[in-house]
Amino acid sequence: MLRHPDEMEIELAEKLRGxxxxxxxxxxxxxxxxxxxxxxxxxxxxxxxxxxGFHRHEKEEEIYYIISGKGQVVDEDQTKEVYPGCAMLTGNGRGHSIINTGDEPLVFLAVILLFS
Structure with a gap:
């Protein structure tokens, strides 16, 4: 299945996860x-x-892959810088958050996989 950008659903969420x-x-x-x-x-x-905002993933995993921009993630209890090429995996009850700390948009691929 091929989907062109103009065929993709866009969802805007205000104050996502706080x-x-x-x-x-x-x-x-x-x-x-x-x-x-x-x-x-x-x-x-x-x-x-x-x-x-900070949230946990129970019975699922979330993968982030940073495409462009820069920011910071909280990975459970550690704050780390992210930039293009960085990947993050959160799951099994762990939590995370992400913020754009740069002047340009922070763009990343987000995939959530379910355990069952």
Whole structure:
């Protein structure tokens, strides 16, 4: 299945998970279209200063792959810088958050996989 950018659903979420600003999720595919056990496959864009608040992943894993921009993630209890090429895996009850600390949009691929 091929989907062009203009065919993808865009979801805007304000203060996602208690974060700041508006998050843009471009859904590459809807979960109903996937045969694998996934609930999110999206390119996420955070404007400067925007964030996704701290949250945990129970019975699932979330993968971030940073495409452009820079920011900081909280990985459970550690704060780390992220930039293009960085990948992050959170799951098994662990928590994370992400914030755009740069002047340009922070763009990343976000995939959530379900354990069962």
């Amino acid at each position: 974060g700041n600003g508006i998050v843009n999720n471009r859904h590459l595919f809807k979960k109903e279209e996937l045969l694998a056990k996934a609930r999110l496959v999206a390119v996420t864009t955070l404007p400067s200063g925007a964030s996704i």
